[in-house]
Amino acid sequence: MKTVLITGCSSGYGLETARHFHAQGWRVIATMRTPRKGVLPDSDRIRMLPLDVTDPDSISTAIAAAGPIDVLVNNAGIGVVGAFEATPMSHVRKVFETNTLGTMAMVQAVIPQMRARRSGAIVNVTSSVTLAAMPLAAAYTASKQAIEGFTGSLAHEMSAFGIQVKLVEPGYAPTTRFAQNTDIDIADLIPEAYAAFAEPIFAGFAKPTLTTKESDVAETVWHAANDETGRLRFPAGADAVALAQARYGTLSSKQV
Template sequence: MKTVLITGCSSGYGLETARHFLAQGWHVVATMRTPRAELLPRSERLRVLPLDVTKPESIAAALEAAGPIDVLVNNAGLGLFGAFEATPMATVREIFETNTFGMMATTHAVLPQFRQRRAGLVINVTSTVTLAPMPLVAAYTASKTAIEGFTESLAFELEPFNVRVKLVEPGYGPGTRFTANGAERMQGLIPEAYAPLAQSIFAALGSPAAVTTEADVAEAVWHAANDASTKLRYPAGADAIALSQGQ
């Protein structure tokens, strides 16, 4: 029976993905900065561990407690919506520390066991902003686009060791906590000059042609985890699929 470790399980995609893998009979190591076991069904196959991907000692402790794993799902991330010129560089660095460097650090820590066993899979969750960039998410888009390039290169690098790396690209998910989790961080990032642009974007997002649900992402991650092919990208959600087909 396989074991998956998932980062960012306190809400949204990570939480639903943990639930999905549990329902499918896997051993699940659900990690979050502040563990809340009550969010998930009780199961002997479940472990809920603390993990802050921006802290190397936290990553090391979580992996030691988890023991050998078969799949790492790098899902932890921060959202950011605002005009780039109004965004402090400290905030930009904060976004990259979690979305990009945190993902790299967790991957870096797990690769030795995968390489030595000549087996393992890393799944990195990004976003369709990497396929269709939009205004007012420049820093966020940059953090996710960096993951795409990193993942594609790493897939070639690890192929001789039978270690695979894949991408799951969710579309727009209004049901997630993307905005709520970053509300404080986004205060004051829409100057008056950018207000009309922001209003038009919010209006468009208020009535999208298609949306991505948390279940869509969980299913895409599940598909990627069980696909033995060398396929790299897995769009999640009807809007993501449409965008990927238009590339």
């Protein structure tokens, strides 16, 4: 029985991904800052652990408690929507601490055991904003673009040890709590000077042409974790797939 450790499982993509791996017969280590009973099935193949990806002690404690990990899914992240001019640098740093440095710290913590076994997979969840930049999300986009570059380089390093490294690029899912997991009110990040610019953008968010379902992401993460072809990028959801095809053409190539 293989074991997957998933970060950010309290809701959204992470929660659905944990459910999907469990349904496939895997042992699931579902992590979140504050574990909540009832969000996942009561099963001896599911274990919830507290984990804050910005806290080194929390990371080491969770990794030790999890035992051998076959697949690491870095899903934990925070979003922010607003004009960059109005976004406090303290919040920009918070976004990078979680989305970028938190992912890197988790990878660094799990590599030694995978390298010793010469097997394993690391799946980093980014966003379709890396395929086509979205306005009013500059800090978030930058934090995810950094992980794209990091993952591409890491994939080359890890190939020498039989470790697969993958990117999953989800599209926009209206059901997720994007930008609701911070302590900043979106209204504070849209100054009057940006109101006319922001209005049609938010209207588009409310009625998107193509969207992504949480199940799309869970299934794509599953496929990426089990892929041994050397392919790097896996867009998830109809909108992300359309953007990826526009940027890269065929999705059957390695795309490294």
